[in-house]
Amino acid sequence: MRLDQQICVVTGGASGIGRATCEALAALGAHVVVFGVNATVLPRLSSRW
Numbered sequence: 001m002r003l004d005q006q007i008c009v010v011t012g013g014a015s016g017i018g019r020a021t022c023e024a025l026a027a028l029g030a031h032v033v034v035f036g037v038n039a040t041v042l043p044r045l046s047s048r049w
Helices: 016-027 042-048
Strands: 007-011 031-035
Touching: 007 016, 016 031, 031 042
Parallel strands: 007 031
Antiparallel strands: none
16 A cells, blocks of 8 residues: 555654654655654654655
């Protein structure tokens, strides 16, 4: 399954299951919008995808 051109919103994406979900969605081609409370981690995540 590919998610090219799809937008996925993930809450709690800074760590744990939320982060793994973001990585999996990005690997499938989705544009991932991440929300989380850890403001120091989120900018580093966005540069990975």
